[in-house]
Amino acid sequence: MGGDVGPEVVIGGAELARERYPELRFRLYGQEPLIRAALAAAPRIAAEAEIVHVEGVVLGTDKPGQAIRRAKSTSMGLAIEAVKAGEAQAAVSAGNTGALMAMAKLALRTMQGIDRPALVALMPTLKSDSVVLDLGANTECDAENLVQFAVMGAAFARTVLGLDKPKVAFLNIGEEDMKGTEAIRDAAALIRTAAVDLPLEFLGNVEGNGIAQGNTDVIVTDGFSGNIALKTAEGTAKLVTGLLANAYRASLLTKIGYLFSRPALRALRDQLDPNNHNGAVFLGLNGVVVKSHGAANIKGFANAIGVAHDLVTQDINSRIQLDLKNFAAHRPAPPSPEPAVGAA
Structure with a gap:
């Protein structure tokens, strides 16, 4: 309904x-x-x-x-x-x-080992689709949340995109390791330590202008930044198509040019069409729930059902649980608390 x-x-x-x-x-x-x-x-x-x-x-x-x-x-x-x-x-x-x-x-409820579910979806890039999470479920996240998102996002990329070892990065204000919030820096340190035994390749950080390049398969961020990135990308797609339409209507010469470039423009329109990337998922729950865009057409809703089909048939939750166990086995032990001053 x-x-x-x-x-x-x-x-x-x-x-x-x-x-x-x-x-x-x-x-x-x-x-x-x-x-x-x-x-x-x-x-x-x-x-x-x-x-x-x-x-x-x-x-x-x-x-x-x-x-x-x-x-x-x-x-x-x-x-x-x-x-x-x-x-x-x-x-x-x-x-x-x-x-x-x-x-x-x-x-x-959330599955064992997951503190918060994340909203994940596909975004088009110059090379292929990229997985982005969280897209709005959690406005504030600590390092543990971000690490769990990275593990879940990599499992999602292996399931939906068919990648053996997806490339994972944190969305940040710079590519340098010292950039960003404490949560991002701590999460990156944890991933670097344990990723050697996980089916993913950790790249470090990616800036907002690198999302569309397609060099990163999984982009991890908190829901506040992720939702802004998603809405900005959607607005940019409408801006590009709108500017092109205005340009081709500007004169008789540009209208003639449109006739020759129409196949390429149709391919661009299809690539930017959100119906071709429809189907966001609440990862980390004990069950599969897929969110279709409210404005999706029949093809878009069918694609959302297709995402659900892939997650069920390839048992996404078992993949996530296995990766979490591998991560837990290789993560560094927390530092021992220092004795209180004056203790006997």
């Missing part, structure tokens, strides 16, 4: 995802009359999709606390409960991000 359009996009995306992954089965939570109307245009899944009628809907204006109190009577809340109960292997929603995060965290 979430997203800017509602069931039509969700069910259309489910049908497209089913074409790509025939083993998928769907349980649709929401208002049954609207769901059945949308299923009329989706014959591939209409015959076997299970509908769970739920009258309550989480609105985009609802605060997380309000959504939690109504969780057991809303489509979003019951979809997450299905994952908790083992009735579904993943939940995908285009609804209220804050509510989805709050309900998922409360119902599924």
Whole structure:
């Protein structure tokens, strides 16, 4: 029931995802009359999709606390409960991000070894997609949080991007080791010590202008900086396409030039289209929950379902748990506390 359009996009995306992954089965939570109307245009899944009628809907204006109190009577809340109960292997929603995060965290809890879940997504670069986390779940993070994000992000990159040893870096105000907050410096020191036995390559720091270069597969930051970086990238993409459109409309000569450059411009548009990179994930929970962009179209929602499919079939949580155990086995022991002055 979430997203800017509602069931039509969700069910259309489910049908497209089913074409790509025939083993998928769907349980649709929401208002049954609207769901059945949308299923009329989706014959591939209409015959076997299970509908769970739920009258309550989480609105985009609802605060997380309000959504939690109504969780057991809303489509979003019951979809997450299905994952908790083992009735579904993943939940995908285009609804209220804050509510989805709050309900998922409360119902599924964080896995062992993870203090806080992180919101992770793909961002386009000059070379390929890069994994970026956290994108807004945690505005303030300590060194332990950042290390856990790095481990989870690397596991996500191996699962979704198919990389054997992803390159990981912290988003910072400079590439030098002494730059940045104490949390970033301490996290980098911990990763350098233990990364030799982890399936990742630690590069150190990357500045904001290096995100789009594509030299780093996983970029780790706190949710405050990560959300700003994400929104800045989205705004920059709209700026570039808008400026190009204005330039090509400026004169007859530029309009003629547009005819010759149209294939390249279409390729650029596809690369910047957020629907091609749709599907953010709350990593670190005891279950898979994927957040689709509210403005996603059918192709975008299908891509979000595809992310859920990959995380489930490749057992992302087991990968994270194994990497955390390896990290814990090789991290340096904390320094012994100094004796109090005057102690016997």
